[in-house]
Amino acid sequence: MENKDVNGVSGWLWFFAFSLAVLYPLLRLSNILSFNNGIILLVYYSTLFAFSIFAGVSIFKKKDNAIIYAKEFLITIIVLSLIDLIDVFLSYNYAYKILAPIYGVTAIYHFIWLLYLNNSKRVENTFKKRNLNWKRIFVIIAIVIVFELIINFGKYLF
Numbered sequence: 718m719e720n721k722d723v724n725g726v727s728g729w730l731w732f733f734a735f736s737l738a739v740l741y742p743l744l745r746l747s748n749i750l751s752f753n754n755g756i757i758l759l760v761y762y763s764t765l766f767a768f769s770i771f772a773g774v775s776i777f778k779k780k781d782n783a784i785i786y787a788k789e790f791l792i793t794i795i796v797l798s799l800i801d802l803i804d805v806f807l808s809y810n811y812a813y814k815i816l817a818p819i820y821g822v823t824a825i826y827h828f829i830w831l832l833y834l835n836n837s838k839r840v841e842n843t844f845k846k847r848n849l850n851w852k853r854i855f856v857i858i859a860i861v862i863v864f865e866l867i868i869n870f871g872k873y874l875f
Contacts, residue, residue, distance in 0.1 A: 724842040726777055733830060737787060738773025742766050761864050768793070784834055784844045789857055791831045792849075796858050798824035800865040 726734060745766050772790045775783035802820040805813060834840055840847065 723839045725839070726779065726843065728839060729833065730776065730837065730839050730843070733787070733833070734773045734776035736773070737769050737790065738777065741769040741773075745769075757864070757867060761868065765793070779843065781844075781846050784840060784847045785849060788831060788834055788847075788849055789854060791827045791834070792854060793857055793861055794827045795824050795831070796861050797865065798827070800862065804865075 745762060768786075768790050772783065772786040775786050780786075798820045802817060802824070805817045805820060808814065834847070
């Protein structure tokens with residue numbers, strides 16, 4: 718089979734899109750439904766929930782910028798995981814430190830998907846727009862960092 722024959726949303730790309738559109742939102746649904754954490758967390762988790770679904774559905778529909786949206790989502794989750802990992806190490810709660818491997822594995826898992834999107838022949842043949850706009854990425858990361866500072870590190874400041 719030639720590389721040009723590898724095209725369309727199937728195989729690992731299908732699984733990735735399904736993970737974004739269905740699995741990730743199902744895993745995060747409990748965060749959204751727990752209103753006791755405040756309106757900031759509700760908006761925060763709802764935005765990630767919607768971003769994930771949007772990226773996954775965009776891949777299934779073969780939208781022009783679908784891979785760009787997916788990469789932005791992956792970078793967002795990687796940054797979140799790293800910030801949460803820092804938060805775990807700053808915490809004085811030793812029971813909380815058990816979460817460190819989870820955040821580390823989450824960052825690695827999403828980084829592997831990012832590598833897949835950058836190197837897959839199927840992705841390259843199916844989607845022509847794959848390059849990130851780094852100014853937009855920096856804005857997304859800045860927004861994530863501000864929310865994380867408010868949510869996680871506010872407890873150290875107040």
